[in-house]
Amino acid sequence: MPVSELRIAVLGVGVMGADHVARITSRISGARVAVVNDYITEKAEQIASGIDGCRAVADPLDAIADPEVDAVVLATPGTTHEKQLLACLDHRKPVMCEKPLTTDVSTSLEIVRREAELERPLIQVGFMRRFDDEYMRLKALLDGGELGRPLLMHCVHRNPSVPEYFDSSLVVKDSLVHEVDVTRYLFGEEIASVQIVKPGANPAAPPGLVDPQIAILRTVSGRHVDVELFVTTGVAYEVRTEVVGELGSAMIGLDVGLIRKTAPGTWGGQITPGFRERFGAAYDTEIQRWVDAVHSGAATGNYTDGPTAWDGYAAAAVCAAGVESLESGLPVDVQLADRP
Numbered sequence: 101m102p103v104s105e106l107r108i109a110v111l112g113v114g115v116m117g118a119d120h121v122a123r124i125t126s127r128i129s130g131a132r133v134a135v136v137n138d139y140i141t142e143k144a145e146q147i148a149s150g151i152d153g154c155r156a157v158a159d160p161l162d163a164i165a166d167p168e169v170d171a172v173v174l175a176t177p178g179t180t181h182e183k184q185l186l187a188c189l190d191h192r193k194p195v196m197c198e199k200p201l202t203t204d205v206s207t208s209l210e211i212v213r214r215e216a217e218l219e220r221p222l223i224q225v226g227f228m229r230r231f232d233d234e235y236m237r238l239k240a241l242l243d244g245g246e247l248g249r250p251l252l253m254h255c256v257h258r259n260p261s262v263p264e265y266f267d268s269s270l271v272v273k274d275s276l277v278h279e280v281d282v283t284r285y286l287f288g289e290e291i292a293s294v295q296i297v298k299p300g301a302n303p304a305a306p307p308g309l310v311d312p313q314i315a316i317l318r319t320v321s322g323r324h325v326d327v328e329l330f331v332t333t334g335v336a337y338e339v340r341t342e343v344v345g346e347l348g349s350a351m352i353g354l355d356v357g358l359i360r361k362t363a364p365g366t367w368g369g370q371i372t373p374g375f376r377e378r379f380g381a382a383y384d385t386e387i388q389r390w391v392d393a394v395h396s397g398a399a400t401g402n403y404t405d406g407p408t409a410w411d412g413y414a415a416a417a418v419c420a421a422g423v424e425s426l427e428s429g430l431p432v433d434v435q436l437a438d439r440p
Contacts, residue, residue: 106391107134109169111160111184113147114138116198117175119376120387124173125151127384131171131391137163161187171195171394171403173387178203185211189222194394194403196387198226199277201412205420208413209437215409216440220397224390224404225412227281231389232382234352238343239286247345250287252324255279256353258338259331260373268310271329272296272422276315279327280418281411282341283317290414292320294422295431305332315422316431336371337378410439 110121113136124133133151137160138144144156157163160180164172164187172188174181174197182202188195189211201223202208215223229235242250257275266274283291297314305311312330319325340353359369372378389405397403414436421432 104130106131106394107168107170108132108173109135109137109157109163109166109171110173110175111137111163112174112176113144114175117173118147119383120173120175121147121151123384123387124391128388128391130395135163135166135169160184164188164193165191169193171391174198182207182211185223186214189214189218192218192220192222194222194224194390194397196224196226196390197412199412200273200416201225201409202416205413205416205435208409208416212409212413213440220401221404221408223409223412224393225407225409225415226386227278227285227407227411227415228379228382228386229278229282230285230406231386232379235282235285235341235382238341238350238352241350242286242343242345246347247343247350248347250323250343250345252344253283253286253326254342254344255282255325255327256338256340257327257329257331258333258335260333260336262309262331264306266306266309266331268308268313268426269423271309271311271313271331272315272426273419275329275331276313276327276422277415277419278339279315279325279341280317280415281407283319283325284411284414285407286341286343287319287321287323289319289321289323290436291317291325291418291434293318293431293433294418294425296422296426296429298426298429302330302332304334310426313426317418318431337374338371339378413437 110117121133124131133154135157136144136148137157148154148156172195178200295316298310302311311332315327317325342351361367393405394403418434421434425432
């Protein structure tokens, strides 16, 4: 593996993948984009043509196997992840996989087991909030004991809109999944049960989309987490987290920038318009730390610096229970296999 420059293949150059290509090319040190792939070949070729030394490869498995590729970023649709992750493991190539790990619990567990057989962690899952400055500060606050024992957590996850294909289950699998990982990250324990409550529907939501939803999570030690999920607000992108402990509370995500007061009696500021603006710096930190970990992995055998394949599997298990609860309205226990 090159010492000075990691050669990366980015698979999938839609919104997220194209962002990663730009990020690695302009803001990340120690790496370059060597190969790009997308099912729309013209898009991949266009992006490759603008980067020195970059090639478009039509087949994603060929891109993974390419001898001039040291590591892989997966930003392809979740339905393709299983086969592509297995190829990365077969070729012993570190991979940063955008969530989900795979689209169902059984295949996610199989990925965990296949990686465990290699006895080297090669997979990192793209739960970028762990690399956000506010979340890292909140984690340090909790670990330092300043709030005493954390007792409960309140979360808000709001989007101005979602794509037409977004259905009620994706509110759980694509939105709640972030709060699932945040809960496990901040509290350091697994989630035991989940319940989805359906309040009055937003009249502006597309037909058939249950929105908003309220998720109630309970951890193995009995901590309570509630999450408001509202993905068709028509307003802005809002993500807030408040932890309440026995000695106090702390909240992040308030978007406290410039606050203005003007006549006639108006008061306010601005709300983050989208996920790029809110978590752009977190994505930069995530990819830089992953690149650094891959470089050091040649000596340490650890090619990740963040959420693991197990974290991806655990999130999938919680979300599967959440989808079941969405249908029944009842609390559903999370079924987790023994960790390899």
